[in-house]
Amino acid sequence: MANTPTVYITASDQHRNGKTLLARLLADYLLLDGRDPFMIDTDAPEGPLRSFFPGRTALADFAAMPGQMKLFDTIIASPGRDYVVDLPARHTEGFFKAAEELGFFDELKKIGFRIIVFYVVDRHAASLRAAKEIQKFPNIDLFVPVENQHVGSYWPKTEGDLVIPALPPKLAIAISDKRFSLRSFVLGDVQQLPAEFQTELSNFLFEVLSNLSNLEPLVTLQNLK
Amino acid sequence: MKPTLILVGADKGGVGKTTISRALLDYFARKNVLTRAFDTENPRGSLRRFYPTMTEVIDLGHVADQMKVLDTMESANVPVTVVDFKAGNLSYALDLFERIGVLEAARNGVFNLGLMHVVGPSIASLDEIGEIAKYLQGVSYVVARNSINETNFFEWDEATHRKYFSAIPKAQEINLPKLNEMAYEQVDVAGVTFKDFIDNKSADGTAGKFSFVLRGYVRKWCSEIDAEFARVQMLADIISGGRAPGHN
Numbered sequence: 001m002a003n004t005p006t007v008y009i010t011a012s013d014q015h016r017n018g019k020t021l022l023a024r025l026l027a028d029y030l031l032l033d034g035r036d037p038f039m040i041d042t043d044a045p046e047g048p049l050r051s052f053f054p055g056r057t058a059l060a061d062f063a064a065m066p067g068q069m070k071l072f073d074t075i076i077a078s079p080g081r082d083y084v085v086d087l088p089a090r091h092t093e094g095f096f097k098a099a100e101e102l103g104f105f106d107e108l109k110k111i112g113f114r115i116i117v118f119y120v121v122d123r124h125a126a127s128l129r130a131a132k133e134i135q136k137f138p139n140i141d142l143f144v145p146v147e148n149q150h151v152g153s154y155w156p157k158t159e160g161d162l163v164i165p166a167l168p169p170k171l172a173i174a175i176s177d178k179r180f181s182l183r184s185f186v187l188g189d190v191q192q193l194p195a196e197f198q199t200e201l202s203n204f205l206f207e208v209l210s211n212l213s214n215l216e217p218l219v220t221l222q223n224l225k
Numbered sequence: 226m227k228p229t230l231i232l233v234g235a236d237k238g239g240v241g242k243t244t245i246s247r248a249l250l251d252y253f254a255r256k257n258v259l260t261r262a263f264d265t266e267n268p269r270g271s272l273r274r275f276y277p278t279m280t281e282v283i284d285l286g287h288v289a290d291q292m293k294v295l296d297t298m299e300s301a302n303v304p305v306t307v308v309d310f311k312a313g314n315l316s317y318a319l320d321l322f323e324r325i326g327v328l329e330a331a332r333n334g335v336f337n338l339g340l341m342h343v344v345g346p347s348i349a350s351l352d353e354i355g356e357i358a359k360y361l362q363g364v365s366y367v368v369a370r371n372s373i374n375e376t377n378f379f380e381w382d383e384a385t386h387r388k389y390f391s392a393i394p395k396a397q398e399i400n401l402p403k404l405n406e407m408a409y410e411q412v413d414v415a416g417v418t419f420k421d422f423i424d425n426k427s428a429d430g431t432a433g434k435f436s437f438v439l440r441g442y443v444r445k446w447c448s449e450i451d452a453e454f455a456r457v458q459m460l461a462d463i464i465s466g467g468r469a470p471g472h473n
Contacts, residue, residue, distance in 0.1 A: 065407045069438045076437045102441030 004114050005080050006141075008037075011087040011095070012120035013130040018148035018164055019120050020048045021176075023086040025164070025205075026118065027053055028183040029212045030082055037082040040071050042091050049086045051178040062091040072104055079111045096134060105139035114141040114219065118162065121145050121155040128154045142219045160218050162211050165204055171197045228298050229337040229463055230327075231307045234319075236353040238312035240345035241371040243271050244409075245401065246309040248450050249341070250276055251419045253305055255451075256464045262307040263294055265314065272309045274416050285310075285318060295327055298336050305463055315342070315353070319360040332363035339365040339459045343401075354389040365459035366396045372403040399453040404446040408439040419447055 008030075010023040023039070027049070030037040037056070041049040044061035058074060061067035075083050087095050099105055105115055117140050121131045135143045142160070147153035150166040167175075175182065180191055186205055190198055233249065235242040246262065253260045262280040264272040270282035283290035294308060310318050319340075322328050331338035340361065344353065354368065368390075390396055412422045415435065423444045425433040454460050 065405060065438070069407075069436050072438045072441075073436050098438075101445050102438060104437075104441075107437060 005112060006082050006114040006116055007075060007108055008082065008084045008116050008118065009087065009095075010084065010118045010120075011092045011134070012122070012127070013089055013092050014120070014122050014124055014127050015089045017120045017122040017127075017151045018146075019088070020086060022118055022120060022146055022148075022162075022164060023049050023084055024052050025182065025208050026212065027084050028181075028186070029209050030084070031183050032186060032209070033213075035082050037084050038074075038078075039084045039086065040074065041086050042067065042071060042095070043086065043088040049084075052181075062087070062095060068098060072098075072102065075113075076107060076111065079113065092130070096137065100137075105137070109139050115139060116142045116144065116215070116219065118144045118146050120148055121153045122148065123152045123154055125154065131155065142215065142222050144215060160215070162215070163207075165207055167204060168197070168200065171200055175201065226304060226466055227334070227336050228301075228303070229305050229339060229459070230294075230298060230331070231305060231339045231341060231459075232310060232318070232322075233307060233341045233343065234310035234315035235312060235343040235345075236315045236356070237345070240343050241401065242312060242343045243309055244404075245341060245343050245369055245371070246272055246307055247275055247419065248401075248447070249307060249454070250279070251447065252451060252454050252460070253463075254418070254420060258305055258463060259303050260305045260307060261301060261303045262309065264309050265311045265318070266309070267311075275418055285314075285321060291321075291325060295325075295330075316356055319357055323360055328360060328362075328364070337365065337459065337462075338363065339367065341367045341369055343369045343371055345371060354393075358389060358392045361393050361396075364395070365457075366393050367457055367459070368396065368398045369401050370398065371401045395458075397457055399457060401453065402446055402449040405439070405442045408442045408446070411435065411439050412443060419443055423447065 008026055010019055010026065012019045027037055027039055039049055039053050039057035041047045041057050041059050042062040043049070044059050044067065047057070047059040050057035050059050058070060060070035062071060071085065108115055117134060119131045119134055121127050131145060145155040145158070145161045146164065147155060147161060148164045150164070155161060174180065174193060174197060182205060184191060185193070185201060186209070193201065231249065233242055233246045250260055250262060260279060262272060262276055264270040264280050264282045265285050266272070267282055267284040270280065273280040273282055281293065283293055285291060294306065298306065319328070328338070330336065342354070342357070412419060415422060415428065415433065417426065417428050417433070422433070422435055423440050425435050425440060427433040
């Protein structure tokens, strides 16, 4: 089951609540787990996720038709591997609308994908409402509400949610450098991170990565239901 | 059931007339209604490119070609005949049909006659309706308002519109949604029907390699058009086989 190719979607209807950090953690988790994920960053032209994973990230401007084709057609044309689709707030609604109109999730299921949606819910009432709407979407194998403790969340505490602990601002800035690899850090390369932050980052990564690995049995459970 | 002759026309080019003919032929195909088509865009015949087996290119100015359409209405044993008029040819063609007795035959009930008048978003389109009104006794007249460009506007002057429209018995209006340009171009390049494009089938019947996204947008567009066509009484009658409700 764990080897079933999966499309992970990281989304939020609000800005600046840690969504790209989440996509990055997810991608690093998959790489550490020995998977071969391909990332699709729809936040053109900047491509924040791509800057961390050059070479395995496509930049697709979802605002234009060629961008939509790049996203949907790439995944459908090359099944059998994992994908991480990072949606900035401005494309989240459009993505789910297009996915519904085009029957994208149906098609993904047909060609053997699982679909896991991570949705960062923050302290906006609109964010909670939008998350509840997406949760109802058919064909999603697992919907994971994400709380970034740095911004807080209105999502009621549940078993399946994912918590991203708050980081001290200086550490957050240090790891946001695109040359800093979280995966390398886990593998023992501290990359000039000041000693006082190393334990903190280790604890942070331990918590998030173990939470991510706990999701696997949840997907199975969800499907049994 | 009486055969139906559907004329598709526009008084100017570029309003999506042939697209509507194609959508109409696709619609009948999906509803399992046997159809034949004539393309008056002699000699090119863009409709024939998409429907090579059921389309014949004709020149309405030639008596022999007029006969091909009209004298075979009953003998062809096909319930629907679609004639795609050459752009800018509508008044001329209707006048011609009046002179050679086609409109009279329709009025006398020899066959059903429908006109699908494709209009663009300009005021001039309204005047076209006024110009052809005199030919439309006994004709099922459908104004198809086509959103051909992104601006999607229709500056209809309501008063003028009512004036023209009330003069025409059996008139109906439908609104045609816009198909994404990229999707449209890809269908055109592939030279297939909208239905085959959606089903990912090439012109030679083999599996196509069309974009999932573009296929999805064509499918959505077709279902929107279907909903508009479903409102047209003439088309509903054809699909129900001309039976009155409650009869077998």
